Amino acid sequence: MQGALHFSTITDQSAIDRLTNAMFSCHLLIVGQTGSGKTTSTLSLLSQLQQLDQTAIILDPTGEYAKLPNAITYRLGDNCYLEAGWLTVDQLLAALQLRVSSLVRTKLRQAITDLQIQHNIYSEQGTYRRLGRRLASYREDENQLGAWASDYPLTDLFAQLIEEFVIPYADDRADYTLLGQQYDRAAINRAWPVLTAIHDQLASPTFQALFDTGHHAGTMKSELNFILKMFLHHQSSHRTLVIDLSLLKNYEGSQQLIISLLLKEILRLRLRDNAGFPVNVVIDEAHRYLPQDEHALADNGIFQLVREGRKLNLKMILTTQSPLDLPARLRAQFGDLLVHRLLDQTETASLPGVKLDPAVTSQLPVGSAELCVLGESPALVRVNLPQWWKDGGRHE
Ligand SMILES: Nc1ncnc2c1ncn2[C@@H]1O[C@H](COP(=O)(O)OP(=O)(O)O)[C@@H](O)[C@H]1O
Ligand SMILES: [Mg+2]
Incomplete structure (x- = not known):
């Protein structure tokens, strides 16, 4: 191809310059x-x-980046896990892909609070007993809870949920200074299908691995939040971190949630402590992990990082099949584009900030693209495979 640029080889300095300059501005x-x-x-x-x-x-989300050499790779459910306490009730329910009534949701939130008390204030195993406990003493326990005390054992959540259904006696033995004197068995029975669904989902191998509820002695697992903190704070000699979320392949909703949470965490960590060095954040096939609903976009981590990351030296690199798969508000935030083959001319027309010829974009062979760097005219480039790929993917 005439005038083609090779940006993956060191031999073509001009293409590298173009891309790296691009990388640090948009x-x-x-x-x-x-x-x-x-x-x-x-x-x-x-x-x-x-x-x-x-x-x-x-x-x-797919595990495709595991083959990248010289990266630190953490595979969720394998050598890293999520701390349940990091999720709000709604996020937990979304991760478990459960819809529940507002009653059960309230009970669940209460159960989490109670387990947080049991685990962090009392440092005790098992459930927090509500039966026979004084309301006043409960308030005291609750007041001691701080943000530091968010962790709790997910394995006890189901049993704790049952404990939330205590009520006073219905006759003149009733003592209204207590949280409860008996289990509201009728209410438990009504909620039973949902309660058992929660039980089963929490007990599923996927979520046990995700939240490390198994706690196998002798295996080293790191908490995902902690990994991010370390990586963003210390510039290590290995500068590529791959977080493999492929355990959740069959749960795109959960992947969306976790990706959103991780990106918000990256933003939060940077806001609190900007270590200065630029960080590129990559998500392949990003459209799958964006909410369908435009209103939910503002609360999504991908959108937030794209909108607010630049001033914090956070650069987003997203891939997607069609620019039309991204909401226009998100699309407009990208200053640099690498455009591979696009079949539909409306797709080419929707690219932000550039006018490309659909006759060209629809004919691009595999591995060729138009590189559009903000402020420069588009250039046809041929993407060379990295050296390790040509070596047959052999690496340590
Ligand atoms: N720059 C390239 N040079 C040579 N072959 C390539 C190049 N890009 C892609 N290919 C080939 O095309 C296949 C599909 O590419 P891939 O990157 O997986 O596409 P996409 O992510 O857009 O679906 C790859 O497995 C590879 O064999
Ligand atoms: Mg792909």
Whole structure:
């Protein structure tokens, strides 16, 4: 191809300069139909960033980035887990993919509070007994809870949920200074289908691995939040962090939630303590992890990081099949584009900030793209495979 640029090889300095300059001023959107080379280009780019000692965090829902050499890889449910206490009730329910009545939701929130008291204030195992406990003493316990005391054992959540159904006696033995004197068995029975669904979901192997409820002695697992904190704070010699979320492959809703949470956490950590060095955050096939509902967009971590990350030196690199899969408000935030083959001319027309010829974008061969760097005219580039790929993917 005439005038083609090779951005994955060191030999073509001009292309590298273009891309790396681009990397540090704008977010980058990589688009193209399935099989057009988006993931390969992203891997190439990540190799390039490694050469330049740049930091990157890849949230990898499919496990495709496990083959990237020189990366620190954490696989959720394998060598890392999520702390349940990090999630609100609604987030927990979303992660478990459960819809419950407002009564059960209230009970669940209460159960979490009670387990937090039991676990952090009393440092005791098992459930927090409500039966026969004084209301006044409960208030005291509750007041001692701080943000530091958020962790709790998810394994006890079901039993604690039953404990939430205590009520006073219904006759003149009733003592209204107590949380309760008997179990409201009728209410438990009414909620039983939902309660057992919660029980089963919490006991499923996926969620046991996700929240590390098994706690197998002798295995080393790190908490995901802690990993992010360390990685964002210390510039380690390995600057590529892959968080493999493929355990949740069959739970796109949970992946969406966790990706959103992790991105908000990255933002929060940066806001609190901006270590200065730029961080590239990568999500492949990002449209799958965005809410369908425009109103929910403002609360989504991808959107928040794209909107607020630049001033914190956080650069987002997203890939998606079609620019039309991204809400226009999000699309407009990308200054740099790598456009692989797009079949539909309305897709090409929807690219933010550039006018590309649909006759060209629809004919791009695999691995070729138009590179649109903000402030420069678009250039046709051919993406070379990284050296390790050509070596047959052999690496330590
Ligand atoms: N730059 C490239 N050079 C050579 N082959 C490529 C290149 N990009 C992609 N390919 C080939 O095309 C296949 C599909 O590419 P991939 O990156 O997975 O596409 P996408 O992520 O857009 O679906 C890859 O497995 C690879 O064999
Ligand atoms: Mg891909």
